[in-house]
Amino acid sequence: MSDQKDLVYLCCANDGKLWLPDHSLPLITKAELEEMTLSSYVIGEFDGKEVHYIADSEGFSVDAFDGLRSQLSLPPDLFNLAGRAIQLDHMRNTQRFCSLCGGKNSVDEQHTSMVCQQCHTVHYPRVSPCVIVAVRRDREILLAHHPRHRNGMYTVIAGFVEAGETLEQCVAREVFEETGIVVTNIRYFDSQPWAFPSNLMIGFVADYAAGEISPDYEELTDAQWFDLDNLPLVAPEGTIARRLIEEARTLCD
Numbered sequence: 214m215s216d217q218k219d220l221v222y223l224c225c226a227n228d229g230k231l232w233l234p235d236h237s238l239p240l241i242t243k244a245e246l247e248e249m250t251l252s253s254y255v256i257g258e259f260d261g262k263e264v265h266y267i268a269d270s271e272g273f274s275v276d277a278f279d280g281l282r283s284q285l286s287l288p289p290d291l292f293n294l295a296g297r298a299i300q301l302d303h304m305r306n307t308q309r310f311c312s313l314c315g316g317k318n319s320v321d322e323q324h325t326s327m328v329c330q331q332c333h334t335v336h337y338p339r340v341s342p343c344v345i346v347a348v349r350r351d352r353e354i355l356l357a358h359h360p361r362h363r364n365g366m367y368t369v370i371a372g373f374v375e376a377g378e379t380l381e382q383c384v385a386r387e388v389f390e391e392t393g394i395v396v397t398n399i400r401y402f403d404s405q406p407w408a409f410p411s412n413l414m415i416g417f418v419a420d421y422a423a424g425e426i427s428p429d430y431e432e433l434t435d436a437q438w439f440d441l442d443n444l445p446l447v448a449p450e451g452t453i454a455r456r457l458i459e460e461a462r463t464l465c466d
Contacts, residue, residue: 220242221262222238222239222240222259222264223265224256224264224294226299231280231295233277233284234277240262253267256297259294264295264298266302268302285449285450286451293406297406303411308339309327314329316330342380343414344374344387345415346384346387346457347402347457348394348420349461349465354462355426356437357370357428358435358436367437367447369458380417384419392424393424393425393426396422397421399417403416407453418457418460426438
């Protein structure tokens, strides 16, 4: 039997997906990793075990790759490290050339970045900040349905932060633009790295101030107030959206 200290998590990423034989993140021995004769490097540690990222997916069964959402049941810290592997893979694919001189970039494993081989400029992974907010009105929560959610799932409002904008300003703007609702008492809740492909979700709770729902049908298919004791299908466990919905319920108790 292998020593637990000899085990490592393997994150092989390709095109926004992970290699998940048996539908789970592989936990293998260091000897097995060495036998694969693939270049890997450590991107973190979970439960005393190293987490390795492998960039070269050649030789891995295509049928065994699946999206990160399938791993939402993982412990949050391990889920985030798996997401980090996907974000690093995204960096390698989208930042192959220097934006200053056009030279070819190569991976700097020590600093988790890309370095231009001509002008030596360092390019770090691009992370896009997004706000996500649970808006409360008494015992109701504002939820929206997006066209991409074909299973009928409703979720809280979210959107990208614009240049020169505070997070709180972004919360107020996104809620108003997408639903016509004005909010107040905006306060920070928590955050979650979200590798789809390289976002950082920054969660808030806010209170209803004014307005009637008027959905932006270019972004949404529907938006409604829902009683917190009678919710539709909502975001799955493991997401910050679900935790925000649960937090809204807790605040009403």
